[in-house]
Amino acid sequence: MELSQGVLRGLVQAALDMSGELDQRILLTTSLDAARTALGADSGSFWVPSEKQATCQLATGHGAEALRGSTVPLTALDSVAPHSHTLAAPVLSGGRTVGYLRVVRDAHDDASPFAASDQALLALLADSTASALRTAARIKANDRSGDLTLVEELSREIGSSLDLDRVLQTVVNIAAKAVRFDLGALALYENGKCDIRAVAGAAAVDSNAEEMQDLAFRAAWAAGTGEMFYLSDREAPGSDTERIFLQFFDAELAKVEMQSGLYLPLRDEEGIVGILLLEAKTAEFASVRERELARILANQATVAIRNAKLYSQVPLAEALGAISAKRAEFFAIPLRRRTIAGVSAAIALALVTLVQWPLRVVADTPVFRPTSFATVRPLVSGTVDRVLVREGSEVIAGAPLAQLRxxxxxxxxxxxxxxxxxxxxxxxxxxxxxxxxxxxxxxxxxxxxxxxxxxxxxxxxxLTLRAPVSGSVLTARPELLIDTKLRAGDAFVVLGRTDTLDLEFSVEQREIARVRVGDIVRIRVDALPQRTIEGRVTWIGTLPQPASPAGTPASASASGSTSDAPLVHFPVRALVPNADGAIKPGMGANARVLTAPASLAERLLRTPVRVMRLLWWRMWSWV
Missing domain, CATH: 1.10.287 (Helix Hairpins)
Known part of the structure; x- marks a missing residue:
């Protein structure tokens, strides 16, 4: 089968577009548009099989609206519809048919039936679609690191404050990172009523506004159920709870054009403290994974809100009385002595606290690594005839690496x-x-x-294999691959980018809290002692790696920590420019991270304060 240059380029571009797409709807739309263009079809559709029938999940082109959701027998997918020519190809994944690509060409004077070459072309596009669907499913199945990061971010943010309003605003704003919604709010619940206290993306809340009052009524109803409630589609409720909910609030939801919603009561053993409401203008806006992540965030928010409310109720009478007594003693001192003491104290305090400079954190065992790796693969099968590079060769993007026979x-x-x-x-x-x-x-x-x-x-x-990026050849002795038979997609050599390098190092657990993404890292390399190189922190690990010898307590360290656990380090990475290629991957270095500025008082007191806090915690844990 011979394809024109335009059709060939269209198929290649469609395969590239689908390979990087994780949204199934966008992926299938790209495939159908490519099929219509390549085959000159008037419409394209994707059908999902079920027993002996198939249901149209997606359609584009002429008559698309009428096709969506329709069902036909599987045997009729490839049959000729009235006044049209039809062609279908199965999309196979793991030996199982997951769908069918179908194209229709309206029968008119200059239209011709589909040929065997058209069938082969559609089958080729179906294979590309199946590969892209498998890749998207595999990436989504493994992409859970973002969820963990989000949960950790919420824990860090709400744990850093006991201010109730700040905690509420933080929770509802971070929820926007977990679930895509159009209206998100957090209400406090007391005596069967809800008070909307925070709205996503809004600095203030007008509780008297009609929309907020309606939202408060929906929140109170959902909080009364005591369990998470998900309204999947206002126009097609799927449970009795959804239908009962819509009997009360369907008109209110229609007024604000909301189609679905997720309502999460913030509940602990003492009762309900509030409710998190997420509503969207589209149906089925939250997947199972997103609902589970929202539930985790709601559980953390419950603890934070309960702590903030308890903190606001702590009495301050004794503290205020002691402050008043000290104030009276101070004003009993003669004015001249008070003035001299005050000026002296102000000067000393200014010197100790106002003069600040970045605190340097030691980077342990720093090593340079290539920034990224690129695998060179042939587009077609063939035998390696010549290899034009050697291990460690520096190549630029587009340079020839090998020639197939x-x-x-x-x-x-x-x-x-x-x-x-x-x-x-x-x-x-x-x-x-x-x-x-x-x-x-x-x-x-x-x-x-x-x-x-x-x-x-x-x-x-x-047949000429070229470098996709600039970098170094990392594959050992690539010249031995001469006369090797390679199939399309087989790995030939691996290139590592060296125009920028990753500096991998570790930081002690006592100092890791000071390190932030974006902090400057100053580096000295033994091979270039005259140069001070600067990079920036790009990643901080969340899981520790052992750094002290087994059985060595951290209490023996110079910092004076009283913990009995072995000292551990956390991995950190920094991006370092290397335009001239002077730094080689694998080189060691001496590095310091310039963290937030600290005064002399903070530098002197940070270790004693840490020790006292640990002792205080231990003392209370024994009670």
């Missing part, structure tokens, strides 16, 4: 070129004889042969 491809190219020349000679001969029909036939033959020649030229170019 091209005898057959060159022979096919010469054959195509010979066909072009023969057709052009025959056309000239027909023109000299005055045979217009023969000349036209030979011109068409020459045009077709030239298109085939273009395809052969592009095929020859794919």
């Amino acid at each position: 091209d005898i057959e491809a060159r022979a096919a190219r010469l054959s195509a070129a010979a066909t072009v020349r023969a057709a052009e000679r025959e056309a000239g001969a027909a023109a000299s004889r005055g045979d217009a029909a023969g000349q036209r036939l030979q011109d068409i033959r020459a045009s077709s042969a030239r298109a085939a020649l273009t395809v052969r030229d592009e095929a020859l170019q794919t």
